[in-house]
Amino acid sequence: xxxxxxxxxxxxxxxxxxxxxxxxxxxxxxxxxxxxxxxxxxxxxxxxxxxxxxxxxxxxxxxxxxxxxxxxxxxxxxxxxxxxxxxxxxxxxxxxxxxxxxxxxxxxxxxxxxxxxxxxxxxxxxxxxxxxxxxxxxxxxxxxxxxxxxxxxxxxxxxxxxxxxxxxxxxxxxxxxxxxxxxxxxxxxxxxxxxxxxxxxxxxxxxxxxxxxxxxxxxxxxxxxxxxxxxxxxxxxxxxxxxxxxxxxxxxxxxxxxxxxxxxxxxxxxxxxxxxxxxxxxxxxxxxxxxxx
Numbered sequence: 001x002x003x004x005x006x007x008x009x010x011x012x013x014x015x016x017x018x019x020x021x022x023x024x025x026x027x028x029x030x031x032x033x034x035x036x037x038x039x040x041x042x043x044x045x046x047x048x049x050x051x052x053x054x055x056x057x058x059x060x061x062x063x064x065x066x067x068x069x070x071x072x073x074x075x076x077x078x079x080x081x082x083x084x085x086x087x088x089x090x091x092x093x094x095x096x097x098x099x100x101x102x103x104x105x106x107x108x109x110x111x112x113x114x115x116x117x118x119x120x121x122x123x124x125x126x127x128x129x130x131x132x133x134x135x136x137x138x139x140x141x142x143x144x145x146x147x148x149x150x151x152x153x154x155x156x157x158x159x160x161x162x163x164x165x166x167x168x169x170x171x172x173x174x175x176x177x178x179x180x181x182x183x184x185x186x187x188x189x190x191x192x193x194x195x196x197x198x199x200x201x202x203x204x205x206x207x208x209x210x211x212x213x214x215x216x217x218x219x220x221x222x223x224x225x226x227x228x229x230x231x232x233x234x235x236x237x238x239x240x241x242x243x244x245x246x247x248x249x250x251x252x253x254x255x256x257x258x259x260x261x262x263x264x265x266x267x268x269x270x271x272x273x274x275x276x277x278x279x280x281x282x283x284x285x286x287x288x289x290x291x292x293x
Contacts, residue, residue, distance in 0.1 A: 005112035047088040054085040158184040164268040209252040213245040
């Protein structure tokens with residue numbers, strides 16, 4: 001066990017979840033970021049290229065429609081580039097979430113030590129399970145939204161933990177999905193409050209990265225001068241600086257989402273300890289083993 005080891009498998013209050021989330025990211029910054037970018041880095045690059053192409057072709061299409069009535073944009077190309085971007089986002093989110101969860105799994109099992117090869121192997125081995133869970137959760141939240149929004153909020157709380165349950169309980173997609181409701185039962189409100197605070201923190205931090213893009217966009221459109229430039233509104237999508245700012249903002253949001261994932265793991269283990277005492281039993285067993293020596 002390392003001197004800076006943070007125990008995941010124990011009960012925590014809201015304040016402890018928040019403080020330990022940032023403590024973990026701070027103490028594990030170098031090994032975690034090294035592992036994260038070794039696995040997820042190539043997919044970030046693919047997403048960046050797809051986003052740049054998507055914005056450029058969308059900008060060209062808007063310009064054609066606005067200033068050349070006879071021009072016909074290449075719809076097939078737009079759909080192809082848009083589809084590539086959406087797929088890259090899906091794969092990137094999947095790899096990022098899986099890498100974080102499996103890193104913490106390796107960290108907890110090794111009492112502060114991680115094994116890169118095991119993490120990478122587990123990430124790729126569970127790729128399609130994560131894809132399945134993403135679609136199942138997304139469909140459920142979408143259905144909850146159309147049922148009057150509030151059901152979506154109710155579903156969001158347990159389903160936020162479904163990915164951690166799938167990894168740490170080694171359950172199938174459907175079993176993890178159903179068990180998430182069992183785990184949160186009797187603790188829905190405190191879980192909701194914790195997730196809401198974390199979401200607000202991440203949202204405010206994400207907004208800070210979106211502000212430069214908004215300001216630059218307003219400058220290009222002439223908002224501050226009082227003369228709105230319609231052509232500038234269309235050309236901004238092809239502007240390299242605007243595209244770069246959007247890429248930075250998108251990548252920043254992805255990295256900030258790591259905070260939510262780590263906090264979700266602490267919430268999962270907190271609820272698991274309250275209901276199953278898994279970590280407590282492990283510590284008792286380890287004490288017995290130490291006495292044998």
